[in-house]
Amino acid sequence: MKNVLFLSSWYPSRVHTTLGNFVRYHALAASKYNTINVLYIVPDDKVKDYEINYFQDEELKTTIVYFKRGFFKYLNYFIAFNKGFQFLKKKNKLKFDIVHMNIMHPGIWQALYLKWRYKIPYIVSENWHGFQDLANYNLSFLEMKLINLGFRFSSVISPVSQQLKNCMINANYKAKYKIIPNVVDTEKFHLGEKDAENKNFTFLHVSTLDDSIKNVSGIIDAFEKIKHQNIELKIVGDGPTDWIVKKISILKTKNIISVESEKTHVQIAKEMQKANVFVLFSNIENLPLVLIESISSGTPFIATKVGGIPELFNNEIGRLVDAGSIDQLLNEMNFMIENPNFFNSSSIRSYAIKNYSNEEVGKKFNDLYIEYTI
Numbered sequence: 001m002k003n004v005l006f007l008s009s010w011y012p013s014r015v016h017t018t019l020g021n022f023v024r025y026h027a028l029a030a031s032k033y034n035t036i037n038v039l040y041i042v043p044d045d046k047v048k049d050y051e052i053n054y055f056q057d058e059e060l061k062t063t064i065v066y067f068k069r070g071f072f073k074y075l076n077y078f079i080a081f082n083k084g085f086q087f088l089k090k091k092n093k094l095k096f097d098i099v100h101m102n103i104m105h106p107g108i109w110q111a112l113y114l115k116w117r118y119k120i121p122y123i124v125s126e127n128w129h130g131f132q133d134l135a136n137y138n139l140s141f142l143e144m145k146l147i148n149l150g151f152r153f154s155s156v157i158s159p160v161s162q163q164l165k166n167c168m169i170n171a172n173y174k175a176k177y178k179i180i181p182n183v184v185d186t187e188k189f190h191l192g193e194k195d196a197e198n199k200n201f202t203f204l205h206v207s208t209l210d211d212s213i214k215n216v217s218g219i220i221d222a223f224e225k226i227k228h229q230n231i232e233l234k235i236v237g238d239g240p241t242d243w244i245v246k247k248i249s250i251l252k253t254k255n256i257i258s259v260e261s262e263k264t265h266v267q268i269a270k271e272m273q274k275a276n277v278f279v280l281f282s283n284i285e286n287l288p289l290v291l292i293e294s295i296s297s298g299t300p301f302i303a304t305k306v307g308g309i310p311e312l313f314n315n316e317i318g319r320l321v322d323a324g325s326i327d328q329l330l331n332e333m334n335f336m337i338e339n340p341n342f343f344n345s346s347s348i349r350s351y352a353i354k355n356y357s358n359e360e361v362g363k364k365f366n367d368l369y370i371e372y373t374i
Helices: 021-030 073-092 104-118 141-153 162-170 216-224 242-249 265-274 289-296 326-338 345-356 358-371
Strands: 003-008 035-043 050-057 060-067 098-102 122-126 156-159 201-207 231-237 256-260 277-280 301-304 318-321
Touching (some): 021 098, 021 289, 156 162, 201 216, 201 265, 216 231, 216 326, 277 326, 289 345
Parallel strands (some): 122 156, 277 301, 301 318
């Protein structure tokens, strides 16, 4: 069993409770076989200086350092990180065998610092769709330099999909690669009873509600064209909902569209269980956690052929459409309504357990820890 320091550019905190939640799920999977300490630093201008918050989160020993950004904000980041690292060393009186960095930009400097200062090797799990085309993000010279160094000094890079790995290779990032997908809590996301009181056929969408990425408006436009009755579209997200409420207020549909703000993980699991179909009409993705959660709940999906989605797809778990094609989405939504028994919930869930469970993904991380520690 290794002592692993989990670092991340994104992680849930009181500043943003859902940011990087998939990183936490990776940490929980890894904790099946190893001791995991999470260290995350996050600006919080409500604090006066630096505040260290240490707590036990299931099997995770978690340290979050909140800090106020001053005039020299980059120095504040480093001081916050060093305070957190020194606190962990003193608190737990242990030597870390390996660093597990998550989301290279912008936090890779943390792993590089520990590699150079303390000779601790690091691996990187990567989920950011930005690597599909970094040119779109206008990163500075320093940011690009850190990313290049991150690849160069890593023991291994673990993108969540083959498509993301290909993008990195095509961008000429040289490294050892090992694909390890996102993970789902199959005990929380499980088969459930449909809502007996709800007679409607329910489509569900859960996301950050960023329309430029998730194309929520496209889902609404397709739903508006459905001629079947007794159907509903439920939209749930942790992003702004005002624009969605305004959009649907002028629709003429006889069917129901509801919008709900951020829900807990347990609440989302229940929504997945109750829905007939999960819909993800994204313009860009990697390996979306929500699709894995959907199939772990036995709920079929309609999704776009982008990022790593085609890699998790087979004909027994859902349907695929081209990004931006309202007509294709409409056709598949109609197909789902007209063929409610086409998919087998138990078979869908079995696929998730086989490929994305805590045990399966945790074992893959454990293999890397063993291989890349001295």
